[in-house]
Amino acid sequence: MVESEDEAEAACAVVLTPPLSLEGGLAAELRPANLAQRVLSLFLNVRPGSDLSHFQLPATFNLPKSQLQLYGEGVYCAGEDLLGRCARGRDSLERLACVVAWSISTTRPPIFGFAPYNPVLGETHHVSTTSGCGGGLNVLLEQVSHRPPVTALHATDARGEVRLVWCQSPAPRFHGASVEAAVRGARELRLLRHAETYVIGCPGLLIRLFPSPACEWSGDVRVVCAESGLEAQLSYCRTRRSFLGFGGGDARCVRGRIFRSAEPGDTLCEIDGFWDRQVTRRDLATGEVSVLYDAQRAIGDLATPVVQDRKVGWI
Template sequence: CEQCVAAFAVSAVASQWERTGKPFNPLLGETYELIRDDLGFRLLSEQVSHHPPISAFYAEGLNNDFVFHGSIYPKLKFWGKSVEAEPKGTMTLELLEHNEAYTWTNPTCCVHNIIVGKLWIEQYGNVEITNHKTGEKCVLSFKPCGLFGKELHKVEGYIQDKSKKKLCALYGKWTECLYSVDPATFEAYKKNDKKNTEEKKSSKQ
């Protein structure tokens, strides 16, 4: 179940990949309501603060199977040619049938080339998803792009129990897909990949 929640949390930022248009700027007190009978949920959101801009939302399954709520409070930083949005709000997902509650915060989002050039977005930072019933955690690392773009869109991490024993590894790209694999297999792959990279560097020198 933790793997599915991790995939859900990652999917929430996946939709931002090509969202480079002018952001929606609701007025204080403005609300938005959505009911999707075909998908089995309804949602209500409201702009609860203007300075700083904070949006709150509440969604629930029409079959009383889940509740999803939280707040979105992006703390903006301007770096000349880019703007960084550090999220401050907490997401909470309650799976009512399992009596489980999960919380997490989203990674930092950065929009590049805001002055000139083609806009592009990257996400980076750690996301920690906590299962408050079992104490299990999923710790995901969204990789920054780097100089040559090798780490662009990459995300990887582990699901661990309350004693921090690794139960499974997750990896992939937040724009494409997420895979689950045995931790030992994943660590062996990373070790081998690091070795091959170092060998390539030494052969070029």
């Protein structure tokens, strides 16, 4: 039997799923019934304190994409060119603020009860874009270790101004009423034209099982540039303290400050807002308040990538 050209093309078509975004996207497609009850049933035989790095998750709880793709989408799926803005900053303070804004943009809305597929050792995810930072990005990810699971990423822009290098390993642990997934390792953002390297941390993911199921980013993040001597500290937290998991206000709050590493007590700018709305920066010297990050523009209703070259899968 001879297949037609259309049938052959359909058989090898690249199927892409929507990225995680504020509105619609993948979250709108994944709404099974009794999800909280199904999630709780997974941990009936798991002891508090257990390491979940090798926990076998049933396929019904997996997102239709791997951890590599999820990491990669945080780099190449964005509504505005925040990476390019880092390279265009007029001075070291503005560039650090832009790097902070970009790091916040990689914080995407998690979906309770779902996790990406674990990549196999040696698995890769390669995407080349024709738009965005510096006229396009070339992003390559590889699973370089299975136990513990470690993912490496390398990305460059078309103009040769920005380079991303990072190596990360999630470390989930069960605590009875919650699962905390710390992200070990660091991300490096190198602005080659300015000879600056920014070392960026990552918040942890907190999955609350009791009293009400929820999924939120939490923890402290540092952004450090040794060349400029500037540093930022961010805290992903709730607006109020919770009592036994009850209350606590909004869980998507981001607060922090920018200061000189040599003078940690001398704050240059204060950062405050919500990573799913707006984050502002207040210059303490002038009192000026400006929008540091606008989530609606950066990750609001992101479109599914479109494959332009089906032979190599470029988007």
